[in-house]
Amino acid sequence: MAKTPEQISDGNPVGEPEKRLNFIEQIIEDDNKTGKFDNRVHTRFPPEPNGYLHIGHAKSICLNWGIAKKYGGPFNLRFDDTNPTKEETEYVESIIEDVEWLTGMKQERIFYASDYFGEMYRDAVDLIKKGKAYVCDLTAEQIRETRGTATVPGTESPCRNRSVEENLDLFSRMRAGEFPDGERTLRAKIDMASPNFNMRDPVIYRILHAEHHRTGNTWCIYPMYDWAHGLEDSIERITHSCCTLEFEHHRPLYDWFLIELGVYRPQQIEFARLALNYTVMSKRKLLQLVKENYVSGWDDPRMPTICGLRRRGYTPEAIREFCRRIGVAKFNSTIDVVQLENALRDDLNKTAQRRMAVLRPLKVVIDNYPDGQTEMLDAVNNPENGADGTRQTPFSKVIYIERDDFLEDAPKKYYRLAPGKEVRLRYAYYVTCTGFTRDAAGNIVEVRCTYDPATRGGSSPDGRKVQGTIHWVSAEHALDAEVRLYDRLFTKENPDDPNDPADFKTYLNPESLEVLTGCKLEPSLRDATPGDRFQFERIGYFCLDSRDSSPSHPVFNRAVSLRDSWAKQAGK
Numbered sequence: 001m002a003k004t005p006e007q008i009s010d011g012n013p014v015g016e017p018e019k020r021l022n023f024i025e026q027i028i029e030d031d032n033k034t035g036k037f038d039n040r041v042h043t044r045f046p047p048e049p050n051g052y053l054h055i056g057h058a059k060s061i062c063l064n065w066g067i068a069k070k071y072g073g074p075f076n077l078r079f080d081d082t083n084p085t086k087e088e089t090e091y092v093e094s095i096i097e098d099v100e101w102l103t104g105m106k107q108e109r110i111f112y113a114s115d116y117f118g119e120m121y122r123d124a125v126d127l128i129k130k131g132k133a134y135v136c137d138l139t140a141e142q143i144r145e146t147r148g149t150a151t152v153p154g155t156e157s158p159c160r161n162r163s164v165e166e167n168l169d170l171f172s173r174m175r176a177g178e179f180p181d182g183e184r185t186l187r188a189k190i191d192m193a194s195p196n197f198n199m200r201d202p203v204i205y206r207i208l209h210a211e212h213h214r215t216g217n218t219w220c221i222y223p224m225y226d227w228a229h230g231l232e233d234s235i236e237r238i239t240h241s242c243c244t245l246e247f248e249h250h251r252p253l254y255d256w257f258l259i260e261l262g263v264y265r266p267q268q269i270e271f272a273r274l275a276l277n278y279t280v281m282s283k284r285k286l287l288q289l290v291k292e293n294y295v296s297g298w299d300d301p302r303m304p305t306i307c308g309l310r311r312r313g314y315t316p317e318a319i320r321e322f323c324r325r326i327g328v329a330k331f332n333s334t335i336d337v338v339q340l341e342n343a344l345r346d347d348l349n350k351t352a353q354r355r356m357a358v359l360r361p362l363k364v365v366i367d368n369y370p371d372g373q374t375e376m377l378d379a380v381n382n383p384e385n386g387a388d389g390t391r392q393t394p395f396s397k398v399i400y401i402e403r404d405d406f407l408e409d410a411p412k413k414y415y416r417l418a419p420g421k422e423v424r425l426r427y428a429y430y431v432t433c434t435g436f437t438r439d440a441a442g443n444i445v446e447v448r449c450t451y452d453p454a455t456r457g458g459s460s461p462d463g464r465k466v467q468g469t470i471h472w473v474s475a476e477h478a479l480d481a482e483v484r485l486y487d488r489l490f491t492k493e494n495p496d497d498p499n500d501p502a503d504f505k506t507y508l509n510p511e512s513l514e515v516l517t518g519c520k521l522e523p524s525l526r527d528a529t530p531g532d533r534f535q536f537e538r539i540g541y542f543c544l545d546s547r548d549s550s551p552s553h554p555v556f557n558r559a560v561s562l563r564d565s566w567a568k569q570a571g572k
């Protein structure tokens with residue numbers, strides 16, 4: 001059964017939520033039965049502000065925010081801003097904008113890991129006092145070399161048995177800035193023989209004389225991810241800390257820190273990260289595409305970023321519905337990008353108003369139509385939604401149709417315009433082709449027709465049927481526009497296959513963007529505002545570009561074609 005917008009707008013699973021819990025909801029409901037977290041449910045989304053959010057992050061947001069909404073608990077947007085060298089305020093701002101757009105809600109609960117640096121430092125001091133952490137003088141290289149292998153235990157650092165006093169002294173001097181970058185680290189004292197590498201005395205603080213976008217130069221030591229993340233969750237009293245599968249082997253460490261400190265401990269739960277075909281999802285690679293100008297920016301409509309998808313014409317509802325459809329599981333898999341496109345088609349089919357637009361115009365003159373006359377004809381705004389009503393669209397003697405809606409030598413099954421054939425002009429009249437002219441180069445430049453005045457509105461009183469209906473735009477009234485057609489950014493299904501030695505950029509699709517100028521649009525599109533989405537009849541869904549469009553030079557992006565053209569090509 002089709003979902004109403006209300007059903008998908010709250011981000012909760014629709015259908016039969018109580019029967020079809022995902023495995024995380026199952027854990028939460030079990031916890032609520034045993035009162036593990038006093039029946040509280042409190043989730044978070046913890047991005048590192050080192051890039052723009054992508055569709056993979058959308059999955060995590062929909063999951064965490066959706067769970068909080070479903071169980072009536074708070075949801076924290078928390079910046080995991082513990083690495084000053086890669087993080088920027090620009091990213092923080094874009095992330096807030098994207099989360100608010102995707103959830104449709106102003107986010108009141110915004111937190112920063114950097115606000116906890118003081119508390120994290122005191123916790124580290126506590127750990128030292130308990131004899132569970134030590135200052136290590138080995139270089140990063142030496143630490144790596146002494147980690148051991150899967151079969152050989154690591155070697156203990158010569159600094160491992162330093163006294164608590166010496167550790168406290170050295171750690172405070174690390175903090176005071178006495179040592180250069182990389183000279184010392186603080187390491188947890190766990191087990192160099194653990195089968196889990198993460199437990200082999202992991203580094204929890206490193207020296208980094210770098211300015212932080214929020215704390216400035218207050219700190220020259222920064223906490224490592226594993227140490228910081230659990231503390232952030234604990235400080236915020238998160239109940240269920242959902243992260244992607246690669247953190248499964250970090251969970252024992254997550255637990256170890258919080259147990260050793262004797263502080264509140266959330267439950268870490270791992271789920272499969274989203275991978276989509278024909279794109280890359282790592283922020284590092286997306287940054288490369290931006291920096292090296294393979295795309296026009298993070299919000300290039302071909303990017304899998306949330307801002308790129310938004311600019312392309314995606315709705316938050318479509319992305320949420322996509323996330324709902326793919327679900328949450330414990331094993332990694334690659335999702336076909338067609339599923340994302342289908343979610344958008346389904347949404348825009350219901351919500352986008354129809355307009356006529358001719359992308360590759362061919363002039364048609366209707367010889368028996370009165371010169372200088374204009375008629376306003378009724379056109380349905382959205383057959384899927386009667387409440388959208390109708391609009392009036394002008395018709396006149398000279399119109400444009402799509403080039404490929406005319407063929408000189410039409411095969412039998414060709415139902416569009418051809419010499420001697422009659423077609424219906426949508427919402428207008430039946431016309432019959434009487435001839436055409438070519439330019440010196442042999443290109444067809446003009447088609448001539450006659451119309452049947454009795455067929456106004458597109459039906460014939462004598463019951464005469466025509467097989468084809470084509471769209472058109474009145475030449476005199478048309479709005480000239482640029483239209484950008486997008487295709488997949490990569491030609492290879494898995495462009496960053498780790499087993500492929502070639503650089504992922506080798507597989508960039510040279511035809512991922514086609515720019516059409518001189519397109520002829522129905523004049524009512526003059527009133528569109530950036531971000532507005534329409535179905536151009538028979539062509540696809542389009543969105544007025546929010547960056548490059550202006551009233552004197554409208555630019556429309558194709559969000560998605562009407563049907564999946566790749567399936568046809570692949571013979572699926």
Ligand code: ATP
Pocket residue numbers: 045046047048049055056057059060242243244272273274275281282283284
């Ligand atoms: P990348 O590998 O692209 O740099 P990341 O995991 O380092 O991404 P973070 O900013 O740390 O990016 O991610 C914030 C949250 O989003 C984390 O909880 C992470 O698990 C989740 N996340 C990131 N990528 C995906 C994905 N592809 N699918 C689902 N969740 C994701």
Ligand code: MG
Pocket residue numbers: 048
């Ligand atoms: Mg990360």
